[in-house]
Amino acid sequence: xxxxxxxxxxxxxxxxxxxxxxxxxxxxxxxxxxxxxxxxxxxxxxxxxxxxxxxxxxxxxxxxxxxxxxxxxxxxxxxxxxxxxxxxxxxxxxxxxxxxxxxxxxxxxxxxxxxxxxxxxxxxxxxxxxxxxxxxxxxxxxxxxxxxxxxxxxxxxxxxxxxxxxxxxxxxxxxxxxxxxxxxxxxxxxxxxxxxxxxxxxxxxxxxxxxxxxxxxxxxxxxxxxxxxxxxxxxxxxxxxxxxxxxx
Numbered sequence: 001x002x003x004x005x006x007x008x009x010x011x012x013x014x015x016x017x018x019x020x021x022x023x024x025x026x027x028x029x030x031x032x033x034x035x036x037x038x039x040x041x042x043x044x045x046x047x048x049x050x051x052x053x054x055x056x057x058x059x060x061x062x063x064x065x066x067x068x069x070x071x072x073x074x075x076x077x078x079x080x081x082x083x084x085x086x087x088x089x090x091x092x093x094x095x096x097x098x099x100x101x102x103x104x105x106x107x108x109x110x111x112x113x114x115x116x117x118x119x120x121x122x123x124x125x126x127x128x129x130x131x132x133x134x135x136x137x138x139x140x141x142x143x144x145x146x147x148x149x150x151x152x153x154x155x156x157x158x159x160x161x162x163x164x165x166x167x168x169x170x171x172x173x174x175x176x177x178x179x180x181x182x183x184x185x186x187x188x189x190x191x192x193x194x195x196x197x198x199x200x201x202x203x204x205x206x207x208x209x210x211x212x213x214x215x216x217x218x219x220x221x222x223x224x225x226x227x228x229x230x231x232x233x234x235x236x237x238x239x240x241x242x243x244x245x246x247x248x
Contacts, residue, residue, distance in 0.1 A: 050078030088123040095129065096136055102247050109137060109165050110196055113245040114234035126234050133233035138163045144200050144209060144222065160197060160231070166211065167232035167239065168193045177210050177219040187215045192239050194232045 004010070016029035033039050045053040051068045054077075058065035068079035086094060095114060102112050114133070118125045134141075141161030160166065171191050176184035181201045195213040200222070202208075207222040211229075220228070 050075075051081040053077075055081050091124055092129070092132055095133075099133070099137065107247055109233070110194060111245055112247045113194075113232075113240070113243075115237050115240055115248060116234050117237060119236060126236055129234035130231035134161065134164060134231060137233065142200075144197065144207075160209075160226070160229075162197050162199060164197050165232045166195055166197060166229045167235055168195075168213075168229055170228050172228060174218045174220060176215070177217040181208065181210060181219065183219055187213075187218060189213055189215065189218065192241070192243060194235075194243075 001010075012029065012032070014029045016027070016033060045057070055065045055067065067081050067083035070079065071082060072079040084094070099109075099112055099114075103109070114129060116124060116126050116129060120127050122128070138161055141163040144160040144162065168189050168191060172189055173186055174189050176187045178184045181199070193214055195211045195218075197209060197211050198217065199210045200207055201210065201219075209220045209222055209225045211218055211220060211225075
């Protein structure tokens with residue numbers, strides 16, 4: 001603001017009401033509105049359309065919502081959101097069927113993402129879904145264990161296997177993996193990036209995990225990897241912010 005001349009017209013664009021509060025101090029858009037700065041609101045969604053947009057608006061407004069009677073992508077607006085009510089034990093079976101049908105269409109597991117609301121609460125929590133999906137879709141994956149894990153297996157919260165889909169839990173700088181598995185140049189991995197475990201290199205009492213990430217194959221120390229990653233066949237809606245997949 002100090003860099004512009006007096007009299008310059010400025011237009012601020014943002015979402016003061018339906019997004020998370022800023023990480024830093026203050027709520028600039030709400031503060032400006034409360035201070036009396038002239039403002040307007042855009043109410044028509046263009047980022048996505050059809051029944052999905054209407055359902056999202058209804059949820060945000062606290063109104064009852066209703067899904068499409070059937071999928072019709074040629075309708076105007078599109079009928080592109082179906083809600084299927086089912087008990088928990090049927091939901092898990094339905095999830096398996098859902099993933100299988102898209103695998104048969106040629107999608108890979110890292111292109112298919114299951115979203116859920118809770119990390120640990122209930123039979124359909126992220127931890128529960130991931131444990132079941134790992135058994136269904138990576139049953140023959142070799143366990144990622146090093147010598148120092150001997151006798152401590154029951155203390156390990158997340159038992160990774162080669163071929164597992166995983167998600168990074170914190171912003172960090174790591175190393176790209178060379179063809180021999182050694183550390184290469186530095187690369188950045190963001191909180192929320194997903195990848196697939198491809199191999200493990202064990203030397204003496206230490207081990208390194210090679211993981212295919214969006215920036216390329218990366219190498220992580222096993223101890224740090226266990227702290228900074230978790231299974232990602234299913235992730236929470238919170239972790240999915242800013243991401244996109246062909247199939248959700």
